[in-house]
Amino acid sequence: MSRVFISRDMASVALGADEVARAFADAGCAVVRTGSRGLFSIEPLVEVEMDEGRIGFGPVGPDDVAAVLDGSHAARLGKMEDLPFFAGQQRFTFARCGVIDPLSLDDYAVLGGWVGLEVARAQAPQKVVDAVKASGLRGRGGAGFPTGIKWQTVLDAPAGDKYIVCNADEGDSGTFADRMLMEGDPYCLIEGMAIAAHAVGAGYGYIYIRSEYPYCIATMRAAIEASAHIVAPFVLEVREGAGAYVCGEETALLDSIEGKRGQVRAKPPLPALKGLFGQPTVINNVLSLAAVPFILAEGAEAYAAVGFGRSRGTMPVQLAGNVRHGGLYEIGFGITLGELVHDIGGGTASGRPVRAVQVGGPLGAYFPPSMFHLPFDYEAFAQAGGLIGHAGITVFDDSVDMAHMARFAMEFCAAESCGKCTPCRIGSTRGVEIMDRIIGARESASSVRAEPVEAHAGPSTDSGRTGEGYLNRALYSRAPDRINVSIEAQTNLLRDLADTMKYGSLCALGGFTPYPVLSALDYFPEDFGADAPVKEAAE
């Protein structure tokens, strides 16, 4: 009887892995359901245990059972670790993902599981915090704040109750590393949280998972139950989100766990001092917490030895969108954007030229191929007017309309704004209106090339028409016929609005929505009806 390994990751299931697994089980095979290896162009993937090791075949369908089992199938890939996509990776955090049965405690322990927790528990809490500091680990949720400093603040806070909260509200399009880890190696996250609990003196932990990830929620709940005796006295609980993107913002997430509307809190006080239920709270992203077992088990130096500048360790990069070989690629910081998109991702899935990539989700900047020399590094991206975020890279081919993408960024912000601050709540809706005017003016300009769009006078010059006085001016200042709808005027207005949102919003939702909008405008002005690239001093 052959032993075969087939992923039960949500993406693999969406591609038909359940049907394939059933066919192999019906053929008498012992089917082990694993997490995903992380390369989706070869899924559904089947690995067969043979004399020479685990030999992969993919993509395969339910009808391919016989050809796979006798080794004659055309999609024979050999050993996974020999494929270029996997051979080039440095899998610190995702070492076990796709290899083991996610819920098998034996599998986890055999491949180095719980070593980090043992090492941590044999040390004083301060030593553990020192190790995390020495590793250089920075928050993988996007902000890049040093994890060790955050832990130190919570450790130093005098309080009876402290909490560990894992932010698993992975709402950014183009990112799926949190989901893959929780579905493929849930004990790794649990171990990381238990180490954090020991380090700061917390007794209870929450994992806040978005409701769009039902497989994750089920796997994490089962894993928490199975490992409760190992992490005790630390207790863990999964909380399910309810479709609000803004709950990925840490203070909104805390309010959501408390049973409230997921609205952003003003900082200070920091969550590290007054977090969940007003108590000192470590709130970290899934990948930050999941990196910790490696750091404790292998040593902070081993982690810090990899990386680029002040970005130490590895980043699980996610290649998404219109890309040929999409998936998860864990590698030390410093690899360039171009290497990721072309060499590893293989360019677009459609075969057309790459026109833009969005890095860091809906709040990340759009970059043209001329920026592909950028190294993957927090500081390098910030300097270029973008952000790494959660390291999702969404690839677009040359059919993309960047004005529509800029409009979508504003539309998404309007749909997801928590409503607490005005620049985000109102600004996003005004942003959609401005983009509609730009797109409208662009389209009428291209159909009637000769006649430029008529520029109406601004509100200040014809205030007499609708009556004098402040009230009248205020009432009629937004009347459609008094808005200068020329592309130039609207573009200036858009920049002005972006400035207000960037500096006036309470959190990153309103504050970072200008990144995709302005980068689209700066790098792809031709989509906004401008002839030549706009010369703007990059800030």
Place this chain on the structure above:
Amino acid sequence: MMEEFIGAWTARHGTTRDGLLPLLHAMQEEGGYIDDAWVPAIAKALNLSRADVHGVITFYHDFRRMPPGRHVVKLCRAESCQARGGAAIEQAAAQRLGVAMGAVRADGQVALEPVYCLGLCAVGPNALVDGRPVARIDAAALERIALEVAA
């Protein structure tokens, strides 16, 4: 009937306010949606104001205040799916299923709901059809979905 459900739930999970979201999830799982008429009972059980409960229900996209369609197709509208032709599939889905995005078809058979990212971003356009993930949606896949939800 919902009073009984709420009573049984709070007996097991307690009446602290942080139970509100789990309770709302459980009620929607049970009844398909959260009727405005149930708000007073929820408020009373957790010792909150009705306005507070209403505010929470209406804040989160997941909670429905009207009965859903018999089948629910959640189609991803986010960037990675758009990069793979999601906008065209969205139009085609609305046309083939006979229902606008964000609406329930008049006969109550199917609802088309937007979702912003299912985390399957390398294999889009993606959807959840009655909770089952479907990837790489093209015209043929859409036809299979349409037949599935017609049943």
